[in-house]
Amino acid sequence: MDELKRQAAGRALEFVRDGMKLGLGTGSTAKHFVELLGARVRAGLDVVGVPTSEATRADAVRCGIRLTTLDEVDRLDLTVDGADEIDPDLNLIKGGGGALLREKIVAAASDRMIVIADDSKWVETLGRFPLPIEVIPFGLVATGLSMPISGASPGPRIWRDC
Numbered sequence: 001m002d003e004l005k006r007q008a009a010g011r012a013l014e015f016v017r018d019g020m021k022l023g024l025g026t027g028s029t030a031k032h033f034v035e036l037l038g039a040r041v042r043a044g045l046d047v048v049g050v051p052t053s054e055a056t057r058a059d060a061v062r063c064g065i066r067l068t069t070l071d072e073v074d075r076l077d078l079t080v081d082g083a084d085e086i087d088p089d090l091n092l093i094k095g096g097g098g099a100l101l102r103e104k105i106v107a108a109a110s111d112r113m114i115v116i117a118d119d120s121k122w123v124e125t126l127g128r129f130p131l132p133i134e135v136i137p138f139g140l141v142a143t144g145l146s147m148p149i150s151g152a153s154p155g156p157r158i159w160r161d162c
Helices: 002-013 028-042 054-062 100-108 137-146
Strands: 021-024 048-051 078-082 113-116
Touching: 002 028, 002 113, 021 028, 028 054, 028 078, 028 113, 048 054, 078 100
Parallel strands: 021 048, 021 078, 078 113
Antiparallel strands: none
Protein backbone atom coordinates (compact mmCIF):
# COMPACT_ATOMS: atom_id res chain seq x y z
CA MET A 1 0.00 0.00 0.00
CA ASP A 2 2.78 2.46 0.87
CA GLU A 3 4.33 1.88 -2.55
CA LEU A 4 1.12 2.99 -4.29
CA LYS A 5 0.96 6.10 -2.09
CA ARG A 6 4.58 6.86 -2.92
CA GLN A 7 3.90 6.41 -6.64
CA ALA A 8 0.96 8.84 -6.45
CA ALA A 9 3.16 11.34 -4.60
CA GLY A 10 5.91 10.93 -7.17
CA ARG A 11 3.50 11.62 -10.00
CA ALA A 12 2.35 14.85 -8.33
CA LEU A 13 5.97 15.88 -7.87
CA GLU A 14 6.30 15.99 -11.67
CA PHE A 15 4.17 19.17 -11.63
CA VAL A 16 6.49 21.04 -9.25
CA ARG A 17 8.79 23.64 -10.77
CA ASP A 18 11.63 25.74 -9.41
CA GLY A 19 10.43 28.88 -7.62
CA MET A 20 6.96 27.56 -6.79
CA LYS A 21 5.03 28.32 -3.62
CA LEU A 22 3.42 25.06 -2.53
CA GLY A 23 0.65 24.00 -0.17
CA LEU A 24 1.76 20.87 1.67
CA GLY A 25 -1.09 18.55 2.59
CA THR A 26 -1.62 16.34 5.61
CA GLY A 27 -1.97 12.59 5.88
CA SER A 28 -0.16 9.40 4.97
CA THR A 29 -0.06 9.97 1.20
CA ALA A 30 0.81 13.66 1.50
CA LYS A 31 3.66 12.67 3.83
CA HIS A 32 5.21 10.72 0.94
CA PHE A 33 4.96 13.85 -1.21
CA VAL A 34 6.77 15.92 1.42
CA GLU A 35 9.53 13.31 1.69
CA LEU A 36 10.02 13.13 -2.09
CA LEU A 37 9.89 16.93 -2.35
CA GLY A 38 12.54 17.15 0.37
CA ALA A 39 14.86 14.94 -1.69
CA ARG A 40 14.40 17.26 -4.68
CA VAL A 41 15.03 20.31 -2.47
CA ARG A 42 18.25 18.76 -1.17
CA ALA A 43 19.23 18.23 -4.83
CA GLY A 44 18.77 21.95 -5.56
CA LEU A 45 15.06 22.59 -6.21
CA ASP A 46 14.07 26.01 -4.86
CA VAL A 47 10.51 26.01 -3.49
CA VAL A 48 8.74 27.24 -0.40
CA GLY A 49 5.88 25.44 1.33
CA VAL A 50 2.89 26.24 3.50
CA PRO A 51 2.02 23.22 5.68
CA THR A 52 -1.60 22.33 6.46
CA SER A 53 -0.81 20.86 9.89
CA GLU A 54 1.83 20.82 12.58
CA ALA A 55 2.68 17.22 11.61
CA THR A 56 3.36 18.32 8.03
CA ARG A 57 5.36 21.30 9.27
CA ALA A 58 7.59 18.96 11.30
CA ASP A 59 8.01 16.60 8.32
CA ALA A 60 8.88 19.49 6.00
CA VAL A 61 11.47 20.87 8.43
CA ARG A 62 12.98 17.39 8.82
CA CYS A 63 13.16 17.09 5.02
CA GLY A 64 14.80 20.51 4.57
CA ILE A 65 11.89 22.27 2.87
CA ARG A 66 11.81 26.03 3.39
CA LEU A 67 8.48 27.13 4.90
CA THR A 68 6.36 30.25 4.97
CA THR A 69 2.81 31.19 5.97
CA LEU A 70 -0.19 32.60 4.16
CA ASP A 71 0.47 35.81 6.05
CA GLU A 72 3.74 36.11 4.12
CA VAL A 73 2.55 35.04 0.64
CA ASP A 74 -0.78 35.93 -0.90
CA ARG A 75 -1.14 33.03 -3.36
CA LEU A 76 0.22 29.53 -3.79
CA ASP A 77 1.02 28.01 -7.16
CA LEU A 78 0.03 24.48 -6.24
CA THR A 79 -1.24 22.44 -3.30
CA VAL A 80 -0.75 18.68 -3.10
CA ASP A 81 -2.90 16.84 -0.59
CA GLY A 82 -4.50 13.46 -0.07
CA ALA A 83 -8.13 12.39 0.17
CA ASP A 84 -10.01 10.22 2.64
CA GLU A 85 -12.57 8.88 0.16
CA ILE A 86 -13.16 9.18 -3.60
CA ASP A 87 -16.32 8.01 -5.34
CA PRO A 88 -16.77 6.92 -9.00
CA ASP A 89 -17.76 10.49 -10.01
CA LEU A 90 -14.50 11.80 -8.49
CA ASN A 91 -16.28 13.50 -5.59
CA LEU A 92 -14.10 13.30 -2.53
CA ILE A 93 -13.99 13.73 1.20
CA LYS A 94 -11.07 15.39 2.93
CA GLY A 95 -10.47 16.26 6.53
CA GLY A 96 -11.07 12.92 8.23
CA GLY A 97 -7.75 13.35 9.98
CA GLY A 98 -8.77 16.63 11.57
CA ALA A 99 -6.80 19.21 9.55
CA LEU A 100 -9.79 20.22 7.43
CA LEU A 101 -9.86 23.93 8.21
CA ARG A 102 -6.19 24.49 7.44
CA GLU A 103 -6.42 22.24 4.38
CA LYS A 104 -9.36 24.27 3.03
CA ILE A 105 -7.67 27.62 3.67
CA VAL A 106 -4.47 26.51 1.92
CA ALA A 107 -6.40 24.97 -1.00
CA ALA A 108 -8.42 28.18 -1.43
CA ALA A 109 -5.19 30.18 -1.62
CA SER A 110 -3.85 27.93 -4.39
CA ASP A 111 -4.07 28.42 -8.13
CA ARG A 112 -4.13 24.65 -8.60
CA MET A 113 -4.62 21.57 -6.42
CA ILE A 114 -3.59 17.99 -7.01
CA VAL A 115 -5.25 15.30 -4.90
CA ILE A 116 -3.20 12.15 -4.51
CA ALA A 117 -4.53 8.82 -3.30
CA ASP A 118 -4.07 5.09 -3.61
CA ASP A 119 -6.81 2.58 -4.40
CA SER A 120 -7.77 2.15 -0.73
CA LYS A 121 -9.53 5.53 -0.94
CA TRP A 122 -11.98 4.48 -3.70
CA VAL A 123 -15.54 3.87 -2.45
CA GLU A 124 -18.91 3.36 -4.14
CA THR A 125 -20.61 5.87 -1.83
CA LEU A 126 -18.99 8.60 0.24
CA GLY A 127 -19.43 8.48 4.01
CA ARG A 128 -17.95 5.29 5.40
CA PHE A 129 -16.72 7.05 8.56
CA PRO A 130 -17.87 9.97 10.72
CA LEU A 131 -16.52 13.19 9.27
CA PRO A 132 -15.13 15.76 11.68
CA ILE A 133 -16.43 19.29 11.37
CA GLU A 134 -13.86 21.78 12.48
CA VAL A 135 -15.14 24.96 14.06
CA ILE A 136 -13.41 27.97 15.49
CA PRO A 137 -14.45 29.45 18.86
CA PHE A 138 -16.39 32.23 17.10
CA GLY A 139 -18.97 29.79 15.68
CA LEU A 140 -18.88 26.98 18.20
CA VAL A 141 -22.32 27.34 19.81
CA ALA A 142 -24.19 28.21 16.60
CA THR A 143 -22.56 25.34 14.74
CA GLY A 144 -23.27 22.91 17.57
CA LEU A 145 -26.94 23.93 17.64
CA SER A 146 -27.30 23.44 13.88
CA MET A 147 -25.81 19.95 13.81
CA PRO A 148 -28.85 17.95 15.02
CA ILE A 149 -31.00 19.75 12.41
CA SER A 150 -28.78 18.31 9.67
CA GLY A 151 -28.99 14.81 11.13
CA ALA A 152 -25.49 14.84 12.58
CA SER A 153 -24.70 13.88 16.14
CA PRO A 154 -21.96 16.22 17.29
CA GLY A 155 -19.37 15.37 19.86
CA PRO A 156 -16.01 16.87 20.72
CA ARG A 157 -12.79 15.47 19.35
CA ILE A 158 -9.53 17.14 20.27
CA TRP A 159 -6.79 16.73 17.67
CA ARG A 160 -3.70 18.41 19.01
CA ASP A 161 -1.51 17.88 15.95
CA CYS A 162 -3.33 20.10 13.46
